[in-house]
Amino acid sequence: MSLNEVKPARTDEESAPAVPYYWKSVDWDGLMRDYPPPPHFQQTTGKMSxxxxxxxxxxxxxxxxxxxxxxxxxxxxxxxxxxxxxxxxxxxxxxxxxxxxxxxxxxxxxxxxxxxxxxxxxxxxxxxxxxxxxxxxxxxxxxxxxxxxxxxxxxxxxxxxxxxxxxxxxxxxxxxxxxxxxxxxxxxxxxxxxxxxxxxxxxxxxxxxxxxxxxxxxxxxxxxxxxxxxxxxxxxxxxxxxxxxxxxxxxxxxxxxxxxxxxxxxxxxxxxxxxxxxxxxxxxxxxxxxxxxxxxxxxxxxxxxxxxxxxxxxxxxxxxxxxxxxxxxxxxxxxxxxxxxxxxxxxxxxxxxxxxxxxxxxxxxxxxxxxxxGRSDEMVKLRGTNVYPMACQSAVTADPRATGEFLCVVAYSGEGLSRRESMTVRVEKKSDEIDDAAFAADMEAALHRDLSVRVAVEIVPPASLLPLTQVGSTGKSRRLLDLRQNGK
Ligand SMILES: [Zn+2]
The missing domain is CATH 3.40.50.12780 (ANL, N-terminal domain)
Structure with missing residues (x-):
């Protein structure tokens, strides 16, 4: 079949739906006046009285x-x-x-x-x-x-x-x-x-x-x-x-x-x-x-x-x-x-x-x-002290052995009257050569200083936390895993 034999597509305007073309759906000049992009922003809505x-x-x-x-x-x-x-x-x-x-x-x-x-x-x-x-x-x-x-x-x-x-x-x-x-x-x-x-x-x-x-x-x-x-x-x-x-x-x-x-x-x-x-x-x-x-x-x-x-x-x-x-x-x-x-x-x-x-x-x-x-709904009351998981970040990023990823896990421990809430901070290490025990001890001391309450630290392998912490896309990683609802 040659090109000449190809019939044009039927253009029955009565039955064909109108396409809402993107480029026609915005008054572009009006948009630029209302919400000026740079560099106009710097001269207009970015410096109003x-x-x-x-x-x-x-x-x-x-x-x-x-x-x-x-x-x-x-x-x-x-x-x-x-x-x-x-x-x-x-x-x-x-x-x-x-x-x-x-x-x-x-x-x-x-x-x-x-x-x-x-x-x-x-x-x-x-x-x-x-x-x-x-x-x-x-x-x-x-x-x-x-x-x-x-x-x-x-x-x-x-x-x-x-x-x-x-x-x-x-x-x-x-x-x-x-x-x-x-x-x-x-x-x-x-x-x-x-x-x-x-x-x-x-x-x-x-x-x-x-x-x-x-x-x-x-x-x-x-x-x-x-x-x-x-x-x-x-x-x-x-x-x-x-x-x-x-x-x-x-x-x-x-x-x-x-x-x-x-x-x-x-x-x-x-x-x-x-x-x-x-x-x-x-x-x-x-x-x-x-x-x-x-x-x-x-x-x-x-x-x-x-x-x-x-x-x-x-x-x-x-x-x-x-x-x-x-x-x-x-x-x-x-x-x-x-x-x-x-x-x-x-x-x-x-x-x-x-x-x-x-x-x-x-x-x-x-x-x-x-x-x-931090997130106010991630606040945890731990033995009478308000703890924001984000408050762990400084100590974690300051230690060269950490990747910067961490996750606070809150759960109940113990039974009956001795049951109480506890928090363990999982901290990701940069490489497998790092000594877990020494790293954990140093992190516990640093976190005790920053949080005013004692928490346990668990050192976890590189790249193991991201699936748990990466929930959004704008720097607001999840830092709290609350297991208390399960009664565990
Ligand atoms: Zn500025």
Whole structure:
């Protein structure tokens, strides 16, 4: 059959469904005005006056309230709290709205599967708008599904592009992304940030599971990778692989690492990475639903918040009362750009400090966030003392025999009246040659000092903990395994 004989596909416009083309589904100029990517961000929403910003946040908050009232999830919860449409006139009233947690979202999904009563989409909605589905890195059960429409996808990419730019990445850089492009959104934040909003070349190697670590280093060498975007634990793993295989990391063209350091309060992890890679390491913060909302700039003096995309509060862990700026509490977030699903007063149970707005030496004027300080729902009461598993991190990363991976296992020990809670910290060693007994004794002493309570230490083989601790993708590894529910 020659080409001339091929009949064109039938183009019956009456019966063919209209395709919601991605490139037509966004008002791109409007998006750039509303959520400016770099370098415009630096001149616009990244340096507004307090009054201008408050007015912008207020208008977006009220629009998101309208979206939320249309969902059974918010409508039911708010009416149960005695709130009617129109009662909330702006951000000054936000504290009247109840907060919710990921447990509430799980219930909403169980009640209206698969997406939940907070994101009620019909088959027509799915056919009329190009949606992407992502999952959270939940610690138990089936992962939580979240829909991303084009605005949600592009704004989280713009948030990430702002971060990469503030940390020095520019058009022409090659950014190696070591988050796997699968169900979690972190990898896509990096990919779309580079491709759509920076003109930097994404090198999407994914994690060591999909591209072996030795090959990752070869790609970096051959392509000339200038920046990396990935989990701190994996960037540390690459150091280990380089050492084992005699690969000189300094032979690469790496100029910076864009990472998620987690609660590296004393800077051990950052220091180790910077020493090994020979370049600065920048910290970022984000979560599944609200994207990468906070980023360090080259000043490394707290993390700038993309305040045109998110409104932040911090709340007392015990009472839920909103705290003044500068005090550590649970981060409560309201997305200012998401319509599906609307996110209004989501208590993430991430412990952080949010500071007042201030001018930074980089030129931005924003509120700033502290380091991620741990999960408040991982707090354990051990013999009357509150213990946060994240408080183990400094001691673990400070010891050169440790890979940095650890897991606190809480269980009951003993029987009857002598039964009590005990915590064992599993610490991963760097190599099999290390003396377990001496290492464990030193770790026990260091942890006793940091936690103010005595815990047992179990030294475990290299690379044995990652399957248990790697649940998310943004530096918020699981550090607690609670076996008490089983009565064991
Ligand atoms: Zn700055």
């Amino acid at each position: 307090d009054q201008e910003l408050r007015a912008l946040q207020n208008a977006r908050f009220l629009a998101r309230m309208d979206d939320a009232w249309r969902t059974p999830f918010y409508d039911t919860r708010w009416r149960a709290a005695g709130i009617e449409p129109g009662d909330i006139r702006g951000l000054d009233d936000i504290e009247k709205l109840p907060t919710f947690t990921s447990d509430d979202l799980k219930e909403a999904i169980a009640a209206a599967p698969p997406f939940g009563s907070h994101q009620p989409v019909t088959a027509e909605d799915l056919a009329g708008t190009p949606f992407k589905v992502h999952t959270s890195g939940g610690t138990t059960g089936f992962p939580r599904l979240t829909l991303f429409d084009p605005v949600a996808l592009e704004v989280q990419a713009i948030q990430t592009a702002r971060a990469l730019w503030a940390q020095g990445t520019r058009p022409g850089d090659a950014v190696q992304i070591t988050y796997t492009l699968a169900m979690a959104n972190a990898g896509y934040c990096g990919l779309y940030a580079c491709l759509h909003w920076l003109g930097a070349m994404p090198v999407t190697t994914g994690s060591g599971v999909v591209t072996p670590s030795e090959r990752q280093l070869e790609y970096a060498l051959k392509i000339g990778t200038t920046a990396w975007y990935g989990r701190a634990e994996y960037l540390a793993r690459l150091v280990q692989v380089a050492n084992e295989t005699g690969f000189d990391l300094r032979s690469l063209k790496t100029k910076r690492l864009h990472s998620f350091l987690g609660p590296d309060v004393d800077g051990h992890l950052r220091g180790q990475l910077e020493e090994a890679w020979g370049c600065p390491v920048y910290d970022n913060y984000g979560t599944h639903e609200i994207g990468q909302i906070a980023f360090e700039c080259e000043a490394k003096d707290g993390k700038h918040i993309s305040e045109d995309t998110v409104y932040l509060e911090t709340a007392d862990v015990e009472t839920g009362a909103v705290l003044p700026a500068g005090e550590r509490g649970n981060l409560v977030v309201t997305s200012l750009h998401r319509s599906t699903p609307p996110i209004i007063r989501y208590d993430l149970r991430d412990l952080l400090v949010a500071y007042e707005r201030s001018e930074c030496s980089c030129g931005l004027c924003t509120r700033k966030l502290s380091m991620f300080l």
